[in-house]
Amino acid sequence: xxxxxxxxxxxxxxxxxxxxxxxxxxxxxxxxxxxxxxxxxxxxxxxxxxxxxxxxxxxxxxx
Amino acid sequence: xxxxxxxxxxxxxxxxxxxxxxxxxxxxxxxxxxxxxxxxxxxxxxxxxxxxxxxxxxxxxxxxxxxxxxxxxxxxxxxxxxxxxxxxxxxxxxxxxxxxxxxxxxxxxxxxxxxxxxxxxxxxxxxxxxxxxxxxxxxxxxxxxxxxxxxxxxxxxxxxxxxxxxxxxxxxxxxxxxxxxxxxxxxxxxxxxxxxxxxxxxxxxxxxxxxxxxxxxxxxxxxxxxxxxxxxxxxxxxxxxxxxxxxxxxxxxxxxxxxxxxxxxxxxxxxxxxxxxxxxxxxxxxxxxx
Numbered sequence: 001x002x003x004x005x006x007x008x009x010x011x012x013x014x015x016x017x018x019x020x021x022x023x024x025x026x027x028x029x030x031x032x033x034x035x036x037x038x039x040x041x042x043x044x045x046x047x048x049x050x051x052x053x054x055x056x057x058x059x060x061x062x063x
Numbered sequence: 064x065x066x067x068x069x070x071x072x073x074x075x076x077x078x079x080x081x082x083x084x085x086x087x088x089x090x091x092x093x094x095x096x097x098x099x100x101x102x103x104x105x106x107x108x109x110x111x112x113x114x115x116x117x118x119x120x121x122x123x124x125x126x127x128x129x130x131x132x133x134x135x136x137x138x139x140x141x142x143x144x145x146x147x148x149x150x151x152x153x154x155x156x157x158x159x160x161x162x163x164x165x166x167x168x169x170x171x172x173x174x175x176x177x178x179x180x181x182x183x184x185x186x187x188x189x190x191x192x193x194x195x196x197x198x199x200x201x202x203x204x205x206x207x208x209x210x211x212x213x214x215x216x217x218x219x220x221x222x223x224x225x226x227x228x229x230x231x232x233x234x235x236x237x238x239x240x241x242x243x244x245x246x247x248x249x250x251x252x253x254x255x256x257x258x259x260x261x262x263x264x265x266x267x268x269x270x271x272x273x274x275x276x277x278x279x280x281x282x283x284x285x286x287x288x289x290x291x292x293x294x295x296x297x298x299x300x301x302x303x304x305x306x307x308x309x310x311x312x313x314x315x316x317x318x319x320x321x322x323x324x325x326x327x328x329x330x331x332x333x334x335x336x337x338x339x340x341x342x343x344x345x346x347x348x349x350x351x352x353x
Binding site: 008011012014015018019021022023025026027030056057059060061062063 | 212213250254255267
């Protein structure tokens, strides 16, 4: 239980990597948008999702 | 008659009316709860195999998650089958099955909701107090605020259950954590398996919309302005622009707080009969004539 509770403290960061990143990938692919900076789509999605999650963890809010 | 005798007579009349609407098995609520969850579960294979379009999934799933709370709410008050009966498990089953799409564990919902009844509008003790806001727009914004990771509103149920500390509260806390863990695990697994958009429209986005709707209509609206406590002043009747169906029966929420074992579907009729007594009690009825 304590491990789960501790994991929840970093919840937004995990959420960014585990869910937002593949969601960004799927949306990007479906829309056929170009990936910036010549990155692979996976790298771009992990950086974007992870950064959004890290910011949300730090600020304590998504918006 | 002196005022004490008047009050006693009002109480006698009130209880006699309420008793007419208590009891019986609320079949509509049972079908609503179980049927709604079945439709939502059926959406998964239909969506993942591409048999129905994503926009249709999104609309139906959003309706499903919005509809998932109230049948469970009747179960939280043991309305389907009373506690102590051999068939009480049916009540519990309906409660667990119906609320599942909302990602709110039944025992978590029950413990915190009964706490809300005990402490309605108490800033320190009412688990639903964070939904309070000065007006409708502020209430809508508050529902979003309360879902931010670091907000006190998001931590409120956990804090309430931890402070309560009873075996039931600990079980409710554990169920809540397990439910959240299951939800996010499914989201992540489905997303990395190539179904990110599908799981977003089946569960993630509908749940956000439903949480806003439920917090607004089931928590904020019936208690606004939420500045008073006590049996006849902690909640109110109100006229919703979306009508009784659009507000899911919450116009008559005052009846529920007075007599929590009256099924949701009977609260309008009970209200109409109780109205003169509620007026005499000085309740806030918001111009709701019928």
